[in-house]
Amino acid sequence: MNESAITIENLTKKYEDKTAVEDLSLQVDKGELFGLLGPNGAGKTTTINILCGLVKPTSGTAKIMGYDIQKETQKVKEQIGVCIQETAIYPYLTGKESLELFGKLYGMNKKTIKERSTMLLTKMALTEDAKRLTAKYSGGMKRRLSLALALIHDPQIAFLDEPTVAMDPQSRHAVWDFIKDQKTRGKTIVLTTHYMEEAEELCDRIGIIDHGKLIALGTPKDLIAKNHVKNLEEVFIQLTGRNMREEM
Amino acid sequence: MNTQRVLALTKKEMKKTIREPAVLFMIFLFPIVFVFAFGASFCGLGGSQNAIYQVGVVNLAAGANQQWSHVFTNDLSNLTMLKVSFYVDNQSAQSDLSQGKIQAVVLIPRSFGDCITAYNIAPNQPSQWINATVPLYLDKGSLVATQAIPPIFQQVLGSMLSQNQQALASPIQLQTASLVEVKQSSALDFIAPGMFTFASIFLIMMVAQSFTQDRENGMMKRIRISPTTPTEFMASQVISYMSIALIQAALVFAMTYAMGFKPAVGVPAYAFAFILVLVFSVSNVGFGLITATIAKTSSAATGLAFIFVLPQLFLGTFVGASLSGGAKVAGQFIPSYYVTDALTSVFLRGASIGSVTVLLDLAVVAVSCVAILAVGIVLYAKYYKI
Numbered sequence: 001m002n003e004s005a006i007t008i009e010n011l012t013k014k015y016e017d018k019t020a021v022e023d024l025s026l027q028v029d030k031g032e033l034f035g036l037l038g039p040n041g042a043g044k045t046t047t048i049n050i051l052c053g054l055v056k057p058t059s060g061t062a063k064i065m066g067y068d069i070q071k072e073t074q075k076v077k078e079q080i081g082v083c084i085q086e087t088a089i090y091p092y093l094t095g096k097e098s099l100e101l102f103g104k105l106y107g108m109n110k111k112t113i114k115e116r117s118t119m120l121l122t123k124m125a126l127t128e129d130a131k132r133l134t135a136k137y138s139g140g141m142k143r144r145l146s147l148a149l150a151l152i153h154d155p156q157i158a159f160l161d162e163p164t165v166a167m168d169p170q171s172r173h174a175v176w177d178f179i180k181d182q183k184t185r186g187k188t189i190v191l192t193t194h195y196m197e198e199a200e201e202l203c204d205r206i207g208i209i210d211h212g213k214l215i216a217l218g219t220p221k222d223l224i225a226k227n228h229v230k231n232l233e234e235v236f237i238q239l240t241g242r243n244m245r246e247e248m
Numbered sequence: 249m250n251t252q253r254v255l256a257l258t259k260k261e262m263k264k265t266i267r268e269p270a271v272l273f274m275i276f277l278f279p280i281v282f283v284f285a286f287g288a289s290f291c292g293l294g295g296s297q298n299a300i301y302q303v304g305v306v307n308l309a310a311g312a313n314q315q316w317s318h319v320f321t322n323d324l325s326n327l328t329m330l331k332v333s334f335y336v337d338n339q340s341a342q343s344d345l346s347q348g349k350i351q352a353v354v355l356i357p358r359s360f361g362d363c364i365t366a367y368n369i370a371p372n373q374p375s376q377w378i379n380a381t382v383p384l385y386l387d388k389g390s391l392v393a394t395q396a397i398p399p400i401f402q403q404v405l406g407s408m409l410s411q412n413q414q415a416l417a418s419p420i421q422l423q424t425a426s427l428v429e430v431k432q433s434s435a436l437d438f439i440a441p442g443m444f445t446f447a448s449i450f451l452i453m454m455v456a457q458s459f460t461q462d463r464e465n466g467m468m469k470r471i472r473i474s475p476t477t478p479t480e481f482m483a484s485q486v487i488s489y490m491s492i493a494l495i496q497a498a499l500v501f502a503m504t505y506a507m508g509f510k511p512a513v514g515v516p517a518y519a520f521a522f523i524l525v526l527v528f529s530v531s532n533v534g535f536g537l538i539t540a541t542i543a544k545t546s547s548a549a550t551g552l553a554f555i556f557v558l559p560q561l562f563l564g565t566f567v568g569a570s571l572s573g574g575a576k577v578a579g580q581f582i583p584s585y586y587v588t589d590a591l592t593s594v595f596l597r598g599a600s601i602g603s604v605t606v607l608l609d610l611a612v613v614a615v616s617c618v619a620i621l622a623v624g625i626v627l628y629a630k631y632y633k634i
Contacts, residue, residue: 052473053472053473054469054472054473074475074477077473077474077475078475080473082470082473084466084469084470084473085466086465086466086469087466088465088466088467088469088470089467090260090264090467092263092264092267092268093260093263097260097263100256101256101257101259101260102470102474104252104253104255104256105253105256105257105471105474105475105476106474106475107250107252107253107475133267149470
């Protein structure tokens with residue numbers, strides 16, 4: 001039996017007039033690359049926000065590497081890296097300074113920060129622009145830096161909330177390679193994406209969430225076979241419908 | 249608390265101040281430009297026409313004719329524009345003057361009665377007069393006091409001698425001690441203490457903008473995901489803005505010094521001034537947090553910050569007789585009022601930094617600033633997680 005990196009049990013998050021996540025139970029194994037898919041407003045980001053301690057659940061429990069997300073928040077924060085949906089970077093810092101700042105926030109020493117920064121800047125193709133203010137970065141460069149910031153401390157678990165959105169194909173493939181590399185290093189990754197080919201290419205297992213509920217769970221191949229369709233996109237449409245939804 | 253995190257965030261905040269042109273202007277250039285423009289152009293008198301001046305009288309008159317000193321004090325007491333307090337010695341009167349409790353001290357000399365009597369016997373024979381000097385000490389921290397009080401005393405003395413002081417010679421000379429012994433105070437001298445306070449007030453806007461911007465662009469979320477604790481984050485903010493306030497105070501001081509503000513005080517007084525400004529900056533972080541709590545966006549924060557900036561500015565930076573009675577009362581609820589008052593006492597009135605009034609001002613500033621910061625943190629944390 002595989003060791004669990006993330007264990008979610010009956011997780012529910014209710015807002016005043018809406019239930020964002022409803023009775024969600026899920027387990028992600030160590031070293032697994034898990035895709036969390038769903039239409040806009042399905043509850044993916046809320047789930048990630050709960051797991052990384054930004055939002056308190058209404059009920060239910062979740063554990064990250066065995067640490068309770070509500071009772072052992074600090075321990076949980078040390079285990080995870082989160083690439084949030086917003087391209088959140090300080091425009092008045094350079095790429096290198098941004099990485100140094102977050103390295104220090106994660107308690108890393110100077111030597112390790114330098115090594116990790118150099119590696120991440122290289123992988124994200126940002127070495128040449130490392131000393132430029134991020135205000136001058138393109139949208140794609142900002143997304144790549146955002147991913148590097150999330151992983152500066154080499155976390156055991158990475159939550160990547162639509163990491164390749166607004167990236168050109170070359171950048172996207174570079175990020176895919178990087179994510180695969182993380183997986184080969186035994187890291188656990190939870191990925192949300194709207195790109196079905198991305199999920200199909202990268203993910204070991206996929207959970208499809210809609211209206212806050214987990215409506216499908218399995219490997220891409222299993223889901224395709226089970227729903228008698230050609231690809232993951234058709235699985236997604238078959239299960240969630242074609243209606244456009246708004247992000248919560 | 250992890251020092252590395254606090255220092256890293258402080259360094260980040262300082263880089264922001266230096267690298268963002270709008271922040272750089274608002275925090276450093278604006279106070280300098282303001283000091284220059286205001287200092288260069290300010291030359292008029294403030295104050296209201298119905299002001300009441302608090303004066304102290306030390307009656308040292310002696311001898312057979314000392315009843316004239318009572319006539320003089322009665323005349324002063326009968327003036328509606330003066331509130332007269334009597335002191336048994338000059339030392340206690342000077343103490344109150346240096347702490348801003350009264351705006352002038354007049355010493356009635358021992359020979360005062362003899363002087364009036366001799367004059368009344370031979371008003372047209374100056375050789376028969378007994379001359380006397382009436383020292384008048386003025387609050388050098390009050391522009392109005394230095395300008396308005398001496399003519400009032402001249403007029404009272406003149407009426408006792410039944411003459412027009414300006415037209416005729418007099419056996420009594422009113423010696424305005426502060427103006428005679430110390431250099432003539434300029435308008436800049438009166439506004440300089442307020443300028444020190446003024447510079448730091450705009451931190452309110454900067455703090456509010458910083459928090460709302462970080463909230464808007466997701467940086468606050470990123471910080472919250474990291475192991476940084478709320479205490480570490482707030483400590484970094486307070487240290488950053490205190491450092492900025494210190495730099496501001498140094499720049500404003502250099503500017504006012506270059507323009508001619510050279511108070512005759514020692515290094516401890518300057519050190520005290522900088523400490524006071526540092527403590528005061530804590531309240532501006534608090535007000536900034538309160539503004540950031542109310543404001544939904546950074547542009548709204550800019551406007552809403554003026555709710556706190558303007559009262560601090562108008563009621564707290566130009567303390568003195570130039571404020572109306574109502575404004576003075578309102579000012580007592582504003583931290584900047586006490587900062588300016590303490591700086592005025594130290595720089596202009598000559599009060600020591602250990603005097604009761606100055607220490608009381610410092611205590612009020614310290615307590616109120618910590619309380620405002622606490623309210624700011626609690627409110628912000630209630631509506632937006634840190």
